[in-house]
Amino acid sequence: MLRYEFKDDRPLGFRNADKAEAQAIGEALTGIAVERGGHLKPEDVVKAASDRRSYLSQFFTWDDKEAAESWRLGEARALIRSIEVIETTAPNDERKRAFLSIADTQGRSYRPVQEIEADPRLQALVLAQGIQELRAWQRRFRDLRDICVLVEIAASAASAELSRREPPTAA
Numbered sequence: 001m002l003r004y005e006f007k008d009d010r011p012l013g014f015r016n017a018d019k020a021e022a023q024a025i026g027e028a029l030t031g032i033a034v035e036r037g038g039h040l041k042p043e044d045v046v047k048a049a050s051d052r053r054s055y056l057s058q059f060f061t062w063d064d065k066e067a068a069e070s071w072r073l074g075e076a077r078a079l080i081r082s083i084e085v086i087e088t089t090a091p092n093d094e095r096k097r098a099f100l101s102i103a104d105t106q107g108r109s110y111r112p113v114q115e116i117e118a119d120p121r122l123q124a125l126v127l128a129q130g131i132q133e134l135r136a137w138q139r140r141f142r143d144l145r146d147i148c149v150l151v152e153i154a155a156s157a158a159s160a161e162l163s164r165r166e167p168p169t170a171a
Contacts, residue, residue, distance in 0.1 A: 001088055001089070002026070002085050002086070002087065002088070002114075003023065003085070003086045003088050003093075004022045004023045004025065004026025004027065004083050004084070004085055004086075004098060005022045005023075005083075005084050005086060005095070006020070006022045006082050006083065006084070007081075007082060007083070007084045007095075007097070013074075013075070013078030013079075013081075013082065014059045014060075014075045014078045014079050014082070015058070015059050015060060015061055015075065016058045016059055017059070019058065020059060022082075022083060022084075024055050025055070025056065025059075025079060025082075025083060026083045026085065026098055028048070028054070028055055028056050029045065029056075029079070029080060029083065029098070029099065030098075030112060032044050032045060032048050033099075033110070033111070033112055036109075038111055038112065038115055039106060039109035039110075039111065040080060040099055040109055040110035040111065040112075041107075041108075041109045041110070042072075042073040042074075042076035042077050042080070043073065043076075045076040045079065045080065046060065046069070046072045046073060046076050049076075050062075056079070059075065059079055060072050060075055060076075061075070080099050080110050081097075081099075083097075083098040083099065084096060084097055084098055085097070085098040085113060085114075096113055097113055098112065098113060099111060099112055099113065100113055100116055100126060102116070102122065102125050102126060102129065103125075103129065104125060120165065123165075124162060124165050127158060127161065127162050127165070128162055130158055131155055131158045131159055131162065134151055134154055134155040134158065135155060137151055138151050138152065138155065
């Protein structure tokens with residue numbers, strides 16, 4: 001059984017966070033992902049939450065005078081990122097993010113971490129994305145040479161690992 005909790009024991013970044021239950025949100029988000037073939041997109045979360053009977057509805061700002069669609073998408077992203085999963089049958093109830101953002105041929109979406117752990121193709125996509133992010137970090141902070149050397153070591157090691165795996169293909 002999976003148990004969902006907010007990371008850092010404190011949900012931030014969305015409306016009515018003080019009333020939020022991580023388990024209910026995690027289950028609702030997982031349900032949306034399952035309905036969408038494993039892809040969890042903020043647009044789909046907003047659409048599901050637009051039904052006032054949805055548990056997720058209370059976490060969005062529906063007054064269009066106060067917030068536009070882009071604000072709601074930001075709220076959905078914050079909601080998705082706030083959830084961690086705990087495998088209760090694992091030793092020490094290890095915590096990890098419940099969803100990771102992955103870009104593939106269908107665009108960017110959040111995918112359940114269990115799906116990524118079980119799929120070498122998705123793992124390769126995450127690794128390739130991580131290498132791109134490390135390279136971007138190096139460019140952004142190139143003046144901090146001592147730190148960038150450490151990032152270069154990490155990027156090189158990740159690139160070597162990726163080359164040992166099958167090349168990432170579209171999900």
